[in-house]
Amino acid sequence: MELFVIFMGAALVNNIILTQFLGICPFLGVSKKSDQAIGMGAAVTFVIFIASILAYCIYTFVLVPLEIEYMQTIAFILVIASLVQFVEMVLKKYSPALYKSLGVFLPLITTNCAVLGTANAVITKEYSLPETIVYAIGISIGFTLVMYIFSTIREKLEHAPITRSFKGNPIALITAAIMALAFFGLGGLV
16 A cells, blocks of 8 residues: 555656656657657656666665765766666667657756656655655656646647747646646645
C-alpha cells in the first residue's frame, strides 16, 4: 500500500510539472505535436528512472560512507549528463527523425529541473531503493502523461477559432494553468 501511495502521489497528486513546476522548458517547448511529446517523455523517463537509482546508490554507498554528502549535486549532474549523452547517441543512431524533431530540447534534458529534482527528492525523502524505483516510475509516468495530454490539447487548439492575440504561447499558458488546477483537484486522492 505504501508503494502505491508513493506512485500515485508522484504521478498525479504531486505531478512534477503541474504542481511542482519542474520541467517546464520541455513542457512548453516540445508539446506542440503528440509524437514529439511522447518521444521527449520516453527520453526523460529513461533519464529520470536510471538517474534516480544511480543517485540513490551513489549517495548511499559512496557519498555517505566517505562523508562527502555535500558533493551530491555535482555527482548527480555528472550522472544525468552522462545518461543524456547516452540517450542522444541511441536516438541519433536508431531514430534520426525523432532526434531531429527534439532538436535542442534533447541535450537540455541535462539541465531539466525535473531530473535533478527527482534525484534530490529521493535523498531528502529518505526513500529506500524499492521506494526510489516506484517514485521514479511515478514521476516519469506523470511527466509523460502530462506532456501527452498537453500536446493533444495544443494540436486541437491549432485549428480552433481563437482570437489572434491568444494564439500560440498565451493560450498554451492558459491551458497549462487549467490543467494545473485540475491536477490540484487530485490532492485528496491519496
